[in-house]
Amino acid sequence: MRIIAAAGLLALGMMASQSARADILPVPPFKGNDTGGIIAYSMATQADARQVAADHCARYGKVVKFLAVQAYEGGYISFSCRWVPYGAAEQPIRTLY
Numbered sequence: 192m193r194i195i196a197a198a199g200l201l202a203l204g205m206m207a208s209q210s211a212r213a214d215i216l217p218v219p220p221f222k223g224n225d226t227g228g229i230i231a232y233s234m235a236t237q238a239d240a241r242q243v244a245a246d247h248c249a250r251y252g253k254v255v256k257f258l259a260v261q262a263y264e265g266g267y268i269s270f271s272c273r274w275v276p277y278g279a280a281e282q283p284i285r286t287l288y
Contacts, residue, residue: 225251227271232261240268248272 220234228247230240248255253272260268
């Protein structure tokens with residue numbers, strides 16, 4: 192029992208001494224789900240961010256609403272996918288090309 196406790200304390204000490212690193216996993220340039228998403232600003236300078244977001248939301252039958260822009264390298268453009276309001280003339284359009 193003492194050996195197991197000593198090994199547990201050793202493992203806990205090793206984990207505590209390691210520094211937390213957030214840069215281990217790469218962040219994709221585009222990430223989203225049915226409620227919205229983010230687009231990396233570096234990707235937005237290379238592609239049309241409005242069209243990427245509109246196509247993404249149209250997959251769920253929704254329209255896009257842009258929320259915020261961090262206009263610097265390493266920043267993001269955030270958007271939400273909203274249901275089309277009742278009586279609205281606009282419908283979600285998905286470009287097929």
